[in-house]
Amino acid sequence: MNYWLVKTEPESYSIDDLAREKNKRTCWDGVRNYQARNFMRDDMRVGDLVLFYHSNANPPAVVGVAQVVREAYPDPTAWDEDDSHFDPKSSPENPRWVMVDLQFQQKFSAPLSLQSLRSVKALQQMELLRIGSRLSVQPVRKSEFETILRLATK
DNA sequence: GCCAACGTTGGC
DNA sequence: GCCAACGTTGGC
Numbered sequence: 001m002n003y004w005l006v007k008t009e010p011e012s013y014s015i016d017d018l019a020r021e022k023n024k025r026t027c028w029d030g031v032r033n034y035q036a037r038n039f040m041r042d043d044m045r046v047g048d049l050v051l052f053y054h055s056n057a058n059p060p061a062v063v064g065v066a067q068v069v070r071e072a073y074p075d076p077t078a079w080d081e082d083d084s085h086f087d088p089k090s091s092p093e094n095p096r097w098v099m100v101d102l103q104f105q106q107k108f109s110a111p112l113s114l115q116s117l118r119s120v121k122a123l124q125q126m127e128l129l130r131i132g133s134r135l136s137v138q139p140v141r142k143s144e145f146e147t148i149l150r151l152a153t154k
Numbered sequence: 155g156c157c158a159a160c161g162t163t164g165g166c
Numbered sequence: 167g168c169c170a171a172c173g174t175t176g177g178c
Contacts, residue, residue, distance in 0.1 A: 007176090033161080056176055114177080132159040134175050 002043060003145040005051040005062070005128055006102070007136045015052045015064045015107050024104035025069055029077045030085040032097060036137035041072040041098050043139070050102060051140060051148060053128065054111070061111035062148060070101035108152040122147045 006028065008014070018026055031037055048068040054061055074095035077083040090096035117123055127138040 009176090035161095060177065132175095134160060136175085 002045060002048045003051070003140040003142055004039070004044065004048060004068075005053055005138050005140050006066075007053045007055045009056045010054045011056070014054065015066075015104070018052070018066065018102070018104045019107060021104070025101055027070075027075075027099045028102050029075045029099040031075070031099065031137060032078075032085055032087065033134075033136060036135055037098055039137050039139060040100050044068050044071060044100050046071055049105070049145065051145065059111070059113040059115060061113040062108070062117070062152075063111045064107040065105040065149070066102040067105050068100055069103045072098040072100055075099040110152075112148060112151055116151075117148075120147065120151070 013026075018024065028040075031040065046068055050066045050068060051062050052064045052066050054063050074092070075085075075090075075097040076092075077085050078087045078090035078095065078097040079092060080086055085097075087096060114128070117126070118129055123129060123144055126140070126144050127133055127135060
């Protein structure tokens with residue numbers, strides 16, 4: 001099993017939005033970064049657990065956990081001219097971008113702020129904490145995932 | 155709102 | 167294929 005972290009701006013889509021969805025699941029569309037896409041397309045598997053991160057939030061924080069419930073398939077928002085993530089180079093015949101389905105699993109009783117995570121020794125290598133890290137879909141080590149769960153349920 | 159750190163684009 | 171210009175991300 002693999003572990004991941006996805007970023008979202010809560011103003012546009014928050015963990016509460018996910019929890020409110022029918023069946024508590026949604027398609028994770030709109031990813032337009034090749035590295036992030038490749039992680040979703042090549043390595044994300046049903047059952048993988050995903051840390052849910054609120055960026056551009058106050059404070060920016062890991063706020064809960066979701067689970068992959070469907071593996072990568074074409075992202076139709078890429079060929080929707082009215083969508084803010086429209087990409088003229090993608091088409092139904094030749095889709096360039098993919099999405100996965102995520103299902104809500106839990107919301108932490110208290111968010112784990114970016115600042116608080118920076119002081120955790122076991123997380124020093126985390127991609128999220130790297131200066132200038134912008135990847136919106138990123139792998140998380142098992143030990144890191146477990147450390148964060150432990151912090152969240154303390 | 156600023157701006158540093160990235161990623162992408164496109165001329166050459 | 168280099169790299170300058172530009173656009174975006176995201177913490178602060």
